[in-house]
Amino acid sequence: MSLPHAILTALLEKPSSGIELTRRFDKSIGYFWSATHQQIYRDLGKLERDGLIRALPTDQPTRGQKKEYEVLPEGRAELARWTAESQDPKALRDPLAVRIRAAAVVGTEGLVADLQRHFDLHQRQLETYQEIERRDFPADTEALDDRLRHLVLRAGIDMETFWTNWLTQVLEELGQEPPGEAPQAPEASSEGDSSA
């Protein structure tokens, strides 16, 4: 249910073609709702058929030719309706948690390397978000819409912070250090549990 509305939001911020939307998803909204170009084209077609957006008039043939879309009043109304609608929070759904639980049963063989990889990826994503925060949200007095966008970014920052902290704990539990500093700790079971 979210992708069409994410597209409407992006198109309201700036009318775009499918490929432009795809790129903008890759670098802003997509941090919280990723989408491939196939999904985007599919939903653009559906939004157009439903009369929520329209292609800006051009005489060009369609295939292979850029097609810009803009949001119609019906689209804005639908987005406002959806935004105000009551929705249940989505249940937590985490493959890594499943894996750790599986490892509790079949052993942790081969798990550590991938956990360290995850740690690195989350740390890099955290730095990316912090970079964006520095660049786009410098001052503290902003318009409400920018403050809301900032809060969404903060959610991403807090989420990645959570992951790096949690993975650090898991790796410590498995006798490993998260960064690249510690080489091979030869099977040191960490008994002293530090607070998180």
Added chain:
Amino acid sequence: MSLPHAILTALLEKPSSGIELTRRFDKSIGYFWSATHQQIYRDLGKLERDGLIRALPTDQPTRGQKKEYEVLPEGRAELARWTAESQDPKALRDPLAVRIRAAAVVGTEGLVADLQRHFDLHQRQLETYQEIERRDFPADTEALDDRLRHLVLRAGIDMETFWTNWLTQVLEELGQEPPGEAPQAPEASSEGDSSA
């Protein structure tokens, strides 16, 4: 990819029928990977066809009759293989973030009530997890498998803590208090778009 392996994990911990698995998912693994009974039956069938599990021998007819499954050696091997396999972290995917961004464009009309509802639900879930932690993980010296399970639960606790904190910030930004107190804030309908 995760559900069959979550089922294998649960079956290794204790051989069960479909309905028992469904109930156990509702109260332990399901906190991190929920599943309906239809999904579980579908995947039990597939796991059985693939020779990873088998139904414990019974002379009973099948339909409407409890059918217990146990994991075969091939199933345990597959679970170990999957656990050690390199997997990319799943991208963040959050309808609420999409909604807040949409609200930054079309206005926050009608949003606050549902945010408060989310706050309550997350707070309640947090209490549930903390209850489980108190009940199932009291001491601090445990076997490795229990420490891993504890860490998975900690992930849930930290996640819900994040949500309650973040929603508190969003509600404050909208001039509301999360618990029950709620003074009034000026209306804000912003149309402005800046470079995204």
Added chain:
DNA sequence: TAATGCATGTAACGAGTTACATGATTTG
């Protein structure tokens, strides 16, 4: 025995992913 509930299962649909196809534009 009729009604209820329990346990297993089917069917149809929606959303996301991967692979591939086609028409236009650029460039060597």
Added chain:
DNA sequence: CAAATCATGTAACTCGTTACATGCATTA
């Protein structure tokens, strides 16, 4: 012009969700 690339689009598949169906057991 040929090759590469860009932009749009199709097709097939997997996974999760919703609604419903069938057979057994219990009990009022």
